[in-house]
Amino acid sequence: MVASNLSKSFGSKTIFAGVSFDIEDGVWAIIGPNGSGKTTLLRIMAGLLKASSGAMEWFDKEKKHERFQLPGRIAMCSPDLGLYKEMTVFENARFFADLARVPVPDFVAWGLSGHIGKRYHELSAGLKQRAKLMTAFAVARDVILLDEPEQHLDAEGKAILDNMVSSFGGPVVIATNNPWKEWRKIAQF
Amino acid sequence: MRSFRALLAKEIRVAFRGRHLVGVGFGLAIVLSATLGFSLAGTKVGERVIASLLWIIVMFSSSDTLSRSFAKEEDEGTADQLRLRVPMPSVFLAKTLANAFFVLLIACVVFPLLCFWLGVRLSALPLVGLLVLIGCPALSFAQGFVGYLMSRGRALSAAYPVIVMPVILPLLVCLVLATSQALAEGTFSINLVVVIISESLAALVAGLVLVPYIEEE
Structure with missing residues (x-):
């Protein structure tokens, strides 16, 4: 993922400008206070939002990808992204696994085996997270983007997340205002 | 195909577990049909009036199921989850097809009730049933893109009747004319059915073609 001179404005308000980076394998962090544009930048990286100026290149520099060609390659977990509250944890997981054509995730590894029959809206905030x-980890193919991933997680949840982040094969980009772990590579934003 | 099947199954599951389709869609259809049935029972009602009542009740009972479904996905952050996984035209098509099924179910409630209350001739039922089978998906296809647009721009929602009118009105008129012909004469003009099918397919294709452009912006 290569970003060149990205900027984003909403109306007359500039959220950020002149952001450039080159992300390869490993764990990366975008750290900044509330309102600094971390989530906006992640959404641009995910292809969910268009930058006001600058260029974002994904995956293969030889073959330029457009935003609409990205579905299925980037996974994201963000407070803005939800699951279906009418469906159970298992049904949600199976639905997104079917879309990504991957097996249903391991509920035991995430400490959710006792909750798979519960509807998403019945879960506590930590279990929802x-x-x-x-x-997100089950369907991630190339890149995973995590926006405040430790939000609502207890110590066990954070340990599971740490383990999953460390063992993920591709780049993991974490946006946080509270770096609770020292990542291998840290990009200060 | 596996992902499209999953999208369709999800639409049906979420709709039946949510309150809107059952509470508002079917509820409104039953209340309107019963009210009209009680009011008009025993009076001589013309075929064109019966046909108009049938399609107006079906249209109003199902008018916001699709736009509401799109808007709900945006509100709950599941629309972005879908954008990350599948092209949006697939989502649009799955929602429109699932909605066609819901409109058909609503018509299956309205149609027998009106037939019972207003004394429709039994010999006309197969042809009217065929028109319901053609008309319900047609209504859904015609409403699809407008419903999607509403979810993308909330300011547009107030303008829904204005935007949807040019798309829905010709379709409704054709459906009413064909249904009244079927009720009165036991036949209907094939030209009307051709117009109904062509317009609804054109609306569906326009939606599928335009959705990526709206997403890009």
């Missing part, structure tokens, strides 16, 4: 993270 685990379910969202589990779904």
